[in-house]
Amino acid sequence: MPSDAPFIPLAVPVTGAAEARNLQACIDENFVSSVGPFVTRFEEMVAASTGAAGAVATSAGTTGLHVALVAAGVTRDDLVVLPTFTFIASANAIAHCGALPWLMDIEAKSWNLDLDQLDSEFRRHTQRDGGILRHRATGRRIAAVMPVYCLGMPLDFDRLNAFAEEWGVPVVADAAAAIGVRWRGQPLAAAGLLSVISFNGNKTATAGGGGMVVSRDKELIALVRHLTTTARTSADYTHDRVGFNYRLTNLQAAVGCAQMERLDELVAAKRRISAVYERAFSQIPGIVPFPNPPGAESGCWFSGLVIEDSRLPSPVSLSSALRDKRIEARTFWKPVHLQAPFADAPRAESLRVSEDLWQRVLTLPCSTNLSEAEQDRVIGVVRDLLHA
Numbered sequence: 001m002p003s004d005a006p007f008i009p010l011a012v013p014v015t016g017a018a019e020a021r022n023l024q025a026c027i028d029e030n031f032v033s034s035v036g037p038f039v040t041r042f043e044e045m046v047a048a049s050t051g052a053a054g055a056v057a058t059s060a061g062t063t064g065l066h067v068a069l070v071a072a073g074v075t076r077d078d079l080v081v082l083p084t085f086t087f088i089a090s091a092n093a094i095a096h097c098g099a100l101p102w103l104m105d106i107e108a109k110s111w112n113l114d115l116d117q118l119d120s121e122f123r124r125h126t127q128r129d130g131g132i133l134r135h136r137a138t139g140r141r142i143a144a145v146m147p148v149y150c151l152g153m154p155l156d157f158d159r160l161n162a163f164a165e166e167w168g169v170p171v172v173a174d175a176a177a178a179i180g181v182r183w184r185g186q187p188l189a190a191a192g193l194l195s196v197i198s199f200n201g202n203k204t205a206t207a208g209g210g211g212m213v214v215s216r217d218k219e220l221i222a223l224v225r226h227l228t229t230t231a232r233t234s235a236d237y238t239h240d241r242v243g244f245n246y247r248l249t250n251l252q253a254a255v256g257c258a259q260m261e262r263l264d265e266l267v268a269a270k271r272r273i274s275a276v277y278e279r280a281f282s283q284i285p286g287i288v289p290f291p292n293p294p295g296a297e298s299g300c301w302f303s304g305l306v307i308e309d310s311r312l313p314s315p316v317s318l319s320s321a322l323r324d325k326r327i328e329a330r331t332f333w334k335p336v337h338l339q340a341p342f343a344d345a346p347r348a349e350s351l352r353v354s355e356d357l358w359q360r361v362l363t364l365p366c367s368t369n370l371s372e373a374e375q376d377r378v379i380g381v382v383r384d385l386l387h388a
């Protein structure tokens with residue numbers, strides 16, 4: 001393929017006539033800011049699709065995570081359990097509360113929080129102190145557990161809820177990339193207290209930018225709404241606590257509504273793309289597919305492969321060779337414990353799986369409008385590079 005071949009991006013938004021129509025309606029009705037019918041409709045659509053009792057739109061996934069943690073009671077000097085293999089935004093949201101992540105490992109079969117390790121860390125490294133669960137080494141209160149649905153892959157909702165019940169610790173899920181997921185038929189909001197979805201431009205469905213906090217608990221949803229709208233108690237500028245301006249605009253929600261209308265199609269496209277890559281590379285020795293554990297209906301946000309055999313080219317060299325062929329491919333998350341701002345965060349006894357995995361992952365083009373011909377081209381180039 002010549003180097004002037006069309007560029008194939010990693011993951012871009014796909015918008016069209018429905019988005020344009022909704023945006024025009026915002027202008028026609030002069031609802032361009034945080035007041036307007038699309039915000040409410042967007043919230044209702046996401047609540048319905050995730051099995052939630054309610055949803056609150058936020059300016060980003062990150063701000064949604066921040067406000068969800070505050071609503072769950074996370075405060076200064078607390079610890080929040082977090083898998084180290086995640087996007088930095090999860091850890092930043094914890095830091096924005098004045099808290100620190102307690103970093104744990106992932107399990108190899110799902111790339112999600114290792115629930116066995118979580119259990120053993122709690123048994124070995126926490127103690128009750130006047131009803132408050134504390135981390136022994138630091139004395140910090142353990143305020144929440146934040147699982148991350150890596151690549152849009154849910155983890156065992158039943159086990160997660162049983163754990164939260166046993167220890168009395170709230171679960172706030174980073175479900176940023178997980179719109180459309182189910183665990184053994186249960187929708188996203190069935191897990192934990194609060195879940196947060198991102199509608200950033202590179203996610204399966206986008207609002208340009210934005211987030212959504214969902215829950216089965218109506219009172220919590222009301223609290224999140226209160227916090228995102230400056231904690232105002234009346235129209236005369238009275239506020240009862242330190243709140244946030246984390247609202248989404250009607251313009252963004254207009255795009256989000258159009259995307260939600262064809263969510264099934266978008267998720268189906270993601271799953272199809274992922275399955276095609278899996279089939280294409282399954283015969284190549286030293287390559288393993290992204291995880292696909294039983295019980296999980298993944299949203300397949302990102303697709304790609306794992307280089308198991310160190311004699312094969314590394315993801316870094318593959319992504320640069322692919323760039324020369326006008327194909328965007330990227331390495332994946334560098335774990336949080338290797339990031340300067342979180343180098344001193346408490347961590348589990350072992351982070352072996354994350355440390356072993358992160359430099360072996362390559363993500364490949366997976367926009368929902370990726371054509372069969374484009375995907376064939378990507379597969380052909382990757383095969384050639386692996387065999388060279």
Ligand SMILES: *Cc1c(COP(=O)(O)O)cnc(C)c1O
Binds near residue numbers: 060063087174200210
């Ligand atoms: C995208 C993403 C976020 C952040 O969402 P924004 O809307 O970009 O703020 C957080 N966590 C994970 C796991 C993500 O993939």
